[in-house]
Amino acid sequence: MSESETPQTYQVLARKYRPHTFEDMIGQESMVTTLTNAFKAGRIAHAFMLTGVRGIGKTTTARLLARALNYETDKITDPSVELGKPGIHCESIMASSHMDVLEMDAASRTGVENMRELLDGVRYAPVSARYKVYIIDEVHMLSTGAFNALLKTLEEPPDHAKFIFATTEIRKVPVTVLSRCQRFDLRRVEAGSLKTHLEGICKQENVKVDDDGLVMIARAAEGSVRDALSLLDQAIVQGGLDGSAVTGEEVRAMLGLADRGRIVDLFASASGGNAAAALTEMRAQYDDGADPVVVMRDLLDVCHEVSRAKTLGEAAEFDAAPDQAIRLKEISEGLSAGQVSRIWQMLLKAYGEVRSAPVPLAAAEMALLRIAVAGELPPPELAAEILKDIKSGNFKPPVASASSKTSSGISSAKTSNTVPPSTPTSIQGGSSPSALSVPKAAPTPIPTAQIESLTDFVENLGDTQIQLKYDVEKYVELIRFRPGAITIAKLDSAPVTLIGRMVEALRDMTGNLWLIEQEDGEGAPSISEARKRAVADQAARDRSHPAFSHSLLKNAKLLEIRDVPTTSESNVINADFSGQSEPIDSEEQD
Numbered sequence: 001m002s003e004s005e006t007p008q009t010y011q012v013l014a015r016k017y018r019p020h021t022f023e024d025m026i027g028q029e030s031m032v033t034t035l036t037n038a039f040k041a042g043r044i045a046h047a048f049m050l051t052g053v054r055g056i057g058k059t060t061t062a063r064l065l066a067r068a069l070n071y072e073t074d075k076i077t078d079p080s081v082e083l084g085k086p087g088i089h090c091e092s093i094m095a096s097s098h099m100d101v102l103e104m105d106a107a108s109r110t111g112v113e114n115m116r117e118l119l120d121g122v123r124y125a126p127v128s129a130r131y132k133v134y135i136i137d138e139v140h141m142l143s144t145g146a147f148n149a150l151l152k153t154l155e156e157p158p159d160h161a162k163f164i165f166a167t168t169e170i171r172k173v174p175v176t177v178l179s180r181c182q183r184f185d186l187r188r189v190e191a192g193s194l195k196t197h198l199e200g201i202c203k204q205e206n207v208k209v210d211d212d213g214l215v216m217i218a219r220a221a222e223g224s225v226r227d228a229l230s231l232l233d234q235a236i237v238q239g240g241l242d243g244s245a246v247t248g249e250e251v252r253a254m255l256g257l258a259d260r261g262r263i264v265d266l267f268a269s270a271s272g273g274n275a276a277a278a279l280t281e282m283r284a285q286y287d288d289g290a291d292p293v294v295v296m297r298d299l300l301d302v303c304h305e306v307s308r309a310k311t312l313g314e315a316a317e318f319d320a321a322p323d324q325a326i327r328l329k330e331i332s333e334g335l336s337a338g339q340v341s342r343i344w345q346m347l348l349k350a351y352g353e354v355r356s357a358p359v360p361l362a363a364a365e366m367a368l369l370r371i372a373v374a375g376e377l378p379p380p381e382l383a384a385e386i387l388k389d390i391k392s393g394n395f396k397p398p399v400a401s402a403s404s405k406t407s408s409g410i411s412s413a414k415t416s417n418t419v420p421p422s423t424p425t426s427i428q429g430g431s432s433p434s435a436l437s438v439p440k441a442a443p444t445p446i447p448t449a450q451i452e453s454l455t456d457f458v459e460n461l462g463d464t465q466i467q468l469k470y471d472v473e474k475y476v477e478l479i480r481f482r483p484g485a486i487t488i489a490k491l492d493s494a495p496v497t498l499i500g501r502m503v504e505a506l507r508d509m510t511g512n513l514w515l516i517e518q519e520d521g522e523g524a525p526s527i528s529e530a531r532k533r534a535v536a537d538q539a540a541r542d543r544s545h546p547a548f549s550h551s552l553l554k555n556a557k558l559l560e561i562r563d564v565p566t567t568s569e570s571n572v573i574n575a576d577f578s579g580q581s582e583p584i585d586s587e588e589q590d
Helices: 029-041 058-069 090-094 112-119 144-155 191-205 211-221 225-239 248-255 260-271 275-287 292-315 322-333 337-356 360-375 381-392 454-459 463-475 498-510 527-543
Strands: 047-051 101-105 132-137 161-167 182-185 478-482 485-489 515-519
Touching (some): 047 058, 058 090, 058 132, 058 161, 101 112, 191 211, 211 225, 211 248, 260 275, 260 322, 275 360, 292 322, 292 360, 463 498
Parallel strands (some): 047 161
Antiparallel strands (some): 478 485
């Protein structure tokens, strides 16, 4: 190579394979269809707002729109989205060097002065193109003054001016700006479509990457095409220069991922209650370079696939190897739907904890320990069986006692031999204490309240529970009431913590755990509503009382009618009519 020659610069895949036409874009069929119909009908908006995650194609779409607006060939003189054959202005627009297509990065030029400088040329006609197009990237970074300077021009722009905005934070854009734009939400590209796109690029680049590696890259990109191409660019050099294929293990090591099979084994150990095996496997994966945050995310994916296998059965499809698919189905057969849902909630919470924890590994191990402990508990479906027994009348609520407390604080009705407080055991004369099943030092039972109706529950609430009493009286509409179980109508406007506070109060009153469920339909009127109706009914009866209806007082208003006993000395006059009554003094009469 001579000194005058410039070495060829490598162009990364994200730039090399940037879409040149709307047909090249993947995953945005809805937007392409809308724009195609708008251009054909001649209903082209004066401003467009493109929003979506990073690397989804917002800037590329903006340049394609600028090309479509100014597309011109020897035969085509109108705007067109069919950009297969390059037009007169296409090359310079894609290179960001056209005089009539102005691009501005709002992240670095946020002030009102920058916006005024840009808008000063709006009133001038384009030099060579059909429209003068303004592309403003990251528009949400503009200051308030810059947005205000833009509003008037955006509301009534000249016929030759078009605006195209791009942003990743659509909520930060003022509503006054959004209302003046035609908005397009660019969607994340699905992992399957992204994998197919990567396969096509690998063929054009004449490189080989295993399917497992492409699947990992597509998942790690999280719907971003640019991220996927950047990761593919990095993965290609992992295979060396001998032309050998890039294996899934190499991609996994590059991304810091754990082996998929080991993730499935980790999930099986934790969900099966084997805490020791789960912690050992987690530590081994960490020592091999796995990121605890990525492990938690992979466990969420496994949990989702297990739930699909549990629900769909043989119809479930997996993005995994055949042996792993069989393993997932085996795990789903050993778990109930309630257990899978419970594990999902625990993993979802653990994912946030691991991301923010000072020691992510410790947080991940504690999360696995919680899942393993929960795996030894009865499945949530047992609650449905209890509710079924309650409805059939065969349910007997357990009575908490010192002998029935387990290490977790939950009373077990199966293993304890307790005596209800209402039927205390008495020792008869001559009976030997050793012959009794009751321990010698039995604790004194705590007095419990007898709750036989919702009214009893409200009356037993203390002075410190005034808010709970008010909420129960106002919102709770009773459907069924049985000892240990209450069925109410759905609470639409009630506080979300109402049922939890009711369960806690009932447990404090009775010593038992009550079940409160909601059902569709209407229940009995709430206590507050029933009280209002009773007052209204009593007022109606009082107005029809003879003492009021025969009243001669005009415009009289009934306040209250009370039944006074006629035998009371306060309303009985004793008079003697046998003697001569004395005349009444006129002054006294007055």
